[in-house]
Amino acid sequence: MMRFMLPLVAFLAMAIFLFAGLSLNPRQVPSPLIDKPAPEFTMQQLHNPELQLASKDNLGKVWLLNVWASWCVACRDEHPLLVQVANAGIVPVYGLNYKDERDTAIQWLRQFGDPYTVSVVDPEGRVGIDYGVYGVPETYVIDKQGIIRHKQIGPVTVKSLQETILPLVKELQGQS
Amino acid sequence: MHHLNRLSYLALFFLVFFMIPQISFAIGKEAPLVAEDPIIEARMLKISEDLRCLVCQNESIADSRADFSNDLRREIREQIKANKTDEEILEFMVERYGDFVLYDPPLKATTFFLWFGPLILLVIGSITLMLVLKRRRVQVEEAPELSESERKQAEALMDQEEAGNMKASASLDRAEVKTEEVASDTENKPKKKASSVKNKGNKE
Numbered sequence: 367m368m369r370f371m372l373p374l375v376a377f378l379a380m381a382i383f384l385f386a387g388l389s390l391n392p393r394q395v396p397s398p399l400i401d402k403p404a405p406e407f408t409m410q411q412l413h414n415p416e417l418q419l420a421s422k423d424n425l426g427k428v429w430l431l432n433v434w435a436s437w438c439v440a441c442r443d444e445h446p447l448l449v450q451v452a453n454a455g456i457v458p459v460y461g462l463n464y465k466d467e468r469d470t471a472i473q474w475l476r477q478f479g480d481p482y483t484v485s486v487v488d489p490e491g492r493v494g495i496d497y498g499v500y501g502v503p504e505t506y507v508i509d510k511q512g513i514i515r516h517k518q519i520g521p522v523t524v525k526s527l528q529e530t531i532l533p534l535v536k537e538l539q540g541q542s
Numbered sequence: 543m544h545h546l547n548r549l550s551y552l553a554l555f556f557l558v559f560f561m562i563p564q565i566s567f568a569i570g571k572e573a574p575l576v577a578e579d580p581i582i583e584a585r586m587l588k589i590s591e592d593l594r595c596l597v598c599q600n601e602s603i604a605d606s607r608a609d610f611s612n613d614l615r616r617e618i619r620e621q622i623k624a625n626k627t628d629e630e631i632l633e634f635m636v637e638r639y640g641d642f643v644l645y646d647p648p649l650k651a652t653t654f655f656l657w658f659g660p661l662i663l664l665v666i667g668s669i670t671l672m673l674v675l676k677r678r679r680v681q682v683e684e685a686p687e688l689s690e691s692e693r694k695q696a697e698a699l700m701d702q703e704e705a706g707n708m709k710a711s712a713s714l715d716r717a718e719v720k721t722e723e724v725a726s727d728t729e730n731k732p733k734k735k736a737s738s739v740k741n742k743g744n745k746e
Contacts, residue, residue, distance in 0.1 A: 395596060398640040465609070491613050498638040500596035500610055 397498050397517040404431070404506065404514045405496035409486035412463050412471060419460070419486050421512065428538045430459045430531075431506040432482070432522075433494065435466045436474035438502040444521035445478050451527070452481035457535045461485030464494050464502050507531060509538045586618045589628055593635055594643050602645065 399405075408420040432448060434441045452459045461482035463471050468487060475485070488494055497506065498517075507516040516534055518526055590603035590611075597610045604615075614635070621631050635643050647653050655662075688696065 392599060395640060395642045398637060491609075492617075495613060495617055495638060498640075500639065 393501070394519055395500070397514075397519075399498055399514050400517060402514060404508045404512050405493070407486070407493045407496070409488065409493060412461070412468065412475075412485035412487050415468070415487075419484050424458075424460070424508070425512050426510050428457055428510060428535055429483075429508050430457055430535075431462055431497075431508060432459055433462045433464050433497070433499050433502050433504045434485075435464045435502050436470045437466065438464075440521045441503045442478065444503055444505075444523070445481070447522050447524065447527060448481040449479040451532075452483075456532065457539075458483040462493065462497075462499075463487045464499065465489060465491045505531070507534055507538070510541065582619055582622050585622055585628075586615060589618055589631055590615055592632070592645050594645055596639060596643065 404421055406421045408418050411417045411419055430448075430451075434445075448459055451457060459481050461484070463485050465488065467489075471485070471487070475482075486493075491499070497504075501519065503521050505518040505522055506514050507518075509515050515538060516530065518531065522531065587604050591605075593603040593614065595601045595603050595606035595608055595611045595614075597608045598606050601608075601611075603611045603618075617634075618631055621634065626634075632644070641647050641653070647656060649657055
């Protein structure tokens with residue numbers, strides 16, 4: 367009996383591991399920036415090019431940094447959700463307009479709604495590199511100390527909002 | 543007059559035909575500037591060969607034409623110009639994109655099984671094989687001695703078997719001779735012969 371059980375158990379264990387591996391998404395590359403200070407930036411604002419926004423200005427509050435672009439189709443999927451979150455006043459959403467044209471970006475916000483407290487422009491994707499952006503959209507949850515607590519790769523969904531992002535935001539807002 | 547017209551049509555056709563690529567070139571993106579310095583370019587290529595394009599994943603930054611890779615190549619070029627070492631540049635990438643960006647992952651706690659998993663499996667397999675073989679040898683050694691009557695019975699069985707085998711191999715030999723004759727007409731004769739000799743050897 368043992369003779370057959372041992373190889374069978376070994377085989378099943380391997381099969382389960384490999385099967386679990388199949389369901390992993392290779393596009394979800396865990397970010398090494400989690401629990402690290404958000405890379406600092408000082409960038410031109412989208413709507414007021416003469417004004418700048420520095421990441422330091424947001425110290426002391428929990429905020430979302432959403433990487434978006436008018437050329438990004440998946441951004442349209444998540445956009446209504448971001449508008450809802452911003453309108454409900456749960457957490458301020460800041461936009462990082464990634465490798466985009468200013469005029470089309472402004473036009474896009476006019477068309478789909480503007481959830482962003484401020485959007486900053488990164489026409490060459492340099493700040494994007496600092497944040498490890500490799501696909502748009504991406505959304506970062508940054509805490510009061512300016513530490514990145516979570517990175518959503520790909521569009522925000524109702525599920526990811528309700529199960530991960532909003533509970534985390536609430537928890538972080540409760541911290542001093 | 544008529545003749546001339548046809549010629550000018552032909553000329554017009556060729557003019558348009560050869561113009562089209564020129565026009566599309568003008569419309570399409572300008573070719574990206576090749577870095578002025580071939581030494582920087584060579585170093586950049588060498589570094590980016592070890593980096594994975596996170597968008598295409600199965601291409602290196604050097605091979606990929608994705609926007610993402612273009613940006614990272616630009617970044618590497620700039621860092622080379624800023625006198626960064628190769629290690630510093632790779633570290634810069636890992637800080638932002640994680641170990642996954644490296645095609646040659648570093649050895650650490652999380653990658654232990656990646657590096658040593660196959661070796662561990664090999665060791666487990668060899669130990670299992672050794673144990674199985676050892677147990678089998680013990681089983682052979684422990685085979686009970688035959689009593690006199692059992693030995694006779696076994697001999698009788700062996701004799702019977704041998705007689706049967708002789709008949710069978712005799713008929714097989716005949717068959718082999720036949721195939722050899724057939725084979726002698728064809729080019730692969732030596733091969734056939736060799737295999738038939740081998741077969742015979744096995745049987746005897």
